Amino acid sequence: MKIVVNKPVLSEQQAQAEQLRQDWTKQGTLVVHLVSSPGTGKTSLLEATARHWHGRYRIAVLVGDLATERDAERLSPLAPTQQLTTGGACHLDIALIQQGWSKLPAHTYDFLFIENVGNLVCPASFDLGEHLRVVLLSVTEGDDKPGKYPKMFRTCQALVINKIDLLPHVPFFVEAATRDALRIQPELTVLTLSAWKNIGIEAWCSFLESQRFQRVIPLASSSSIS
Amino acid sequence: MHERSLLMALLHQVHCIQAQNGDADVEEIAVEAGPLSGVEPDLLSTAFTEFTPQHPYARLTIRVVPMTFLCKSCCQTWTMERFASECPACLSTNVQITGGDAFRLLHVTLKDS
Numbered sequence: 001m002k003i004v005v006n007k008p009v010l011s012e013q014q015a016q017a018e019q020l021r022q023d024w025t026k027q028g029t030l031v032v033h034l035v036s037s038p039g040t041g042k043t044s045l046l047e048a049t050a051r052h053w054h055g056r057y058r059i060a061v062l063v064g065d066l067a068t069e070r071d072a073e074r075l076s077p078l079a080p081t082q083q084l085t086t087g088g089a090c091h092l093d094i095a096l097i098q099q100g101w102s103k104l105p106a107h108t109y110d111f112l113f114i115e116n117v118g119n120l121v122c123p124a125s126f127d128l129g130e131h132l133r134v135v136l137l138s139v140t141e142g143d144d145k146p147g148k149y150p151k152m153f154r155t156c157q158a159l160v161i162n163k164i165d166l167l168p169h170v171p172f173f174v175e176a177a178t179r180d181a182l183r184i185q186p187e188l189t190v191l192t193l194s195a196w197k198n199i200g201i202e203a204w205c206s207f208l209e210s211q212r213f214q215r216v217i218p219l220a221s222s223s224s225i226s
Numbered sequence: 227m228h229e230r231s232l233l234m235a236l237l238h239q240v241h242c243i244q245a246q247n248g249d250a251d252v253e254e255i256a257v258e259a260g261p262l263s264g265v266e267p268d269l270l271s272t273a274f275t276e277f278t279p280q281h282p283y284a285r286l287t288i289r290v291v292p293m294t295f296l297c298k299s300c301c302q303t304w305t306m307e308r309f310a311s312e313c314p315a316c317l318s319t320n321v322q323i324t325g326g327d328a329f330r331l332l333h334v335t336l337k338d339s
Binding site for chain 1: 228231232235236238239243247250257262263264265309311312319320323327328329330331332333334335336337338
């Protein structure tokens, strides 16, 4: 007996992610999902972001790693943080996000950041309920990465090029990386910064604020907006 | 290897279908995967062999489909095996992917009792 199904394999997980996205929107929380290869500076960018805002917004972090709680230890002094240890799995999924979210001390945040496991392949396939998916490149990587990982760049709304203070020392061309990324995803917003040297952090934070006002605030219930 | 996670989601759907049909044995699971689906067919097949001892008679059929594109500038449509960001007719980069980025369960064939 042949039973025709014809629906996405991850349809159940996508429905759960969509429900979380709607809940977060109602609460006035912009959810930002950071993806990159290992060592690009996702945690450093979150540290710089929290320091820049310095309590202006209520922020929280869900941070994924294969092992250890090192990233959560770095971020906890700056914002409520839950480490999601995947136990060897190469990506976060919606079940881990639901668990981590339920363990955060409050559910009234202006921004929730999800830092995925360092990996430019696997996380691309999994919707975590985010409003904004941001891919990071650092100038110590090749500027030809976008074309090598089209699935990931295709699913992102913004590209952050980090560690630009090192540009004089490495053969990385920002224009080439930007051109390559825009060929794959013409609607990408591209930002360049150095989280370590605090260059470009103000523009990054302004971008996040404008995204919250565009994507969340018009749809949030009035009691949840600060 | 995220194919394992995708396989678990796939088998969950299959188990639900089995449960709705008297727990009949599975003969075939047919899926469709495009080049931008995030699925590597060989890795999915390997994962299926390793993680499905409960389906000793089942076979996994993977239909690999090409990517399909629409040029939003000149309305040209075309197919390719891999990602293309430029229209072959007018060279515009205003290109939309219309297929080949999905991983879908097409059908399940159960043994007749």
